[in-house]
Amino acid sequence: DQQVKQNSPSLSVQEGRISILNCDYTNSMFDYFLWYKKYPAEGPTFLISISSIKDKNEDGRFTVFLNKSAKHLSLHIVPSQPGDSAVYFCAASVGGSNYKLTFGKGTLLTVNP
Amino acid sequence: DGGITQSPKYLFRKEGQNVTLSCEQNLNHDAMYWYRQDPGQGLRLIYYSQIVNDFQKGDIAEGYSVSREKKESFPLTVTSAQKNPTAFYLCASTKGTGGKAFFGQGTRLTVV
Numbered sequence: 001d002q003q004v005k006q007n008s009p010s011l012s013v014q015e016g017r018i019s020i021l022n023c024d025y026t027n028s029m030f031d032y033f034l035w036y037k038k039y040p041a042e043g044p045t046f047l048i049s050i051s052s053i054k055d056k057n058e059d060g061r062f063t064v065f066l067n068k069s070a071k072h073l074s075l076h077i078v079p080s081q082p083g084d085s086a087v088y089f090c091a092a093s094v095g096g097s098n099y100k101l102t103f104g105k106g107t108l109l110t111v112n113p
Numbered sequence: 114d115g116g117i118t119q120s121p122k123y124l125f126r127k128e129g130q131n132v133t134l135s136c137e138q139n140l141n142h143d144a145m146y147w148y149r150q151d152p153g154q155g156l157r158l159i160y161y162s163q164i165v166n167d168f169q170k171g172d173i174a175e176g177y178s179v180s181r182e183k184k185e186s187f188p189l190t191v192t193s194a195q196k197n198p199t200a201f202y203l204c205a206s207t208k209g210t211g212g213k214a215f216f217g218q219g220t221r222l223t224v225v
Contacts, residue, residue, distance in 0.1 A: 041221070046213055101146075101158075
């Protein structure tokens with residue numbers, strides 16, 4: 001039973017345009033959401049997070065939106081750069097057991113020059 | 114610099130052998146985790162430890178064992194009971210609330 005779903009295995013965008021990566025979840029107990037970026041043969045690096053008490057969080061070119069009623073979150077990257085090309089993982093946790101992250105399968109983003 | 118160190122980066126094991134993957138952190142984090150990544154898959158939790166001398170099974174603990182004798186160290190043993198051990202293994206740690214985990218660079222294990 002996949003509790004965090006990233007339904008698009010890959011996404012390709014042009015440099016300078018917006019990249020939108022989507023994530024859906026089924027567990028209504030999740031109250032903290034994170035995005036990680038991963039290059040091949042490396043560990044994931046933390047990108048941005050959002051608590052369920054918010055619906056938006058921004059950090060530079062990266063913005064995460066949370067729609068709790070739809071159990072959906074998205075990561076927007078504006079403008080996209082070739083260095084953003086990587087696999088992006090969506091992850092979620094339950095506050096009471098905040099040590100455990102549940103990950104989606106990831107979306108491979110390719111930003112073309 | 115603080116961080117998480119996994120070693121070795123690449124590891125080859127013969128079938129039927131146990132092998133131990135090392136994970137050390139100097140971030141003073143309380144909790145540590147082991148994840149496994151397979152091609153086209155997300156990260157799946159093997160074991161986690163919230164405090165020294167205590168650990169819990171994750172979603173795919175069968176065939177694996179861990180220990181947490183020191184706060185800084187959380188080694189993972191892949192035993193011969195693990196049916197399909199070839200994978201990329203990631204160690205992570207967290208300080209407190211929010212689940213923001215820091216990851217090591219990973220160990221790629223190949224069974225030959």
